[in-house]
Amino acid sequence: MPQALWSAKRERQYQHIKDSLLERGKDEGTAEEIAARTVNKERAQHGESKTANPRTLRATPAPVRGGRNSHRGPQGRTRDQLYEDAKRQGIKGRSRMNKQQLEEAVGR
Known part of the structure; x- marks a missing residue:
């Protein structure tokens, strides 16, 4: 609960x-910092903060991004x-x- 304005x-x-971060093994301080930064970024992207970094405002919010950057x-x-x-590409077999075979067939 770091911010009174939240x-x-x-x-x-x-x-x-x-x-979630604590369950994944992060220490308390790191988990608090990541959580606070994430919430503040969401607030900025949704117009809930007075100031925001322009890069933050241009970034696609996580719910819209839908895991597009994961598994890389x-x-x-x-x-x-x-x-x-x-399946979407209609690859037989x-x-x-x-x-590994799927990676080669899909071409990624």
């Missing part, structure tokens, strides 16, 4: 993000995600493919 919704959002690390996309892409 609405009840933003307080719940902060607590939810913080709890060393593991990449999940097999299920690749399977759904293959997709149900018998493993993750």
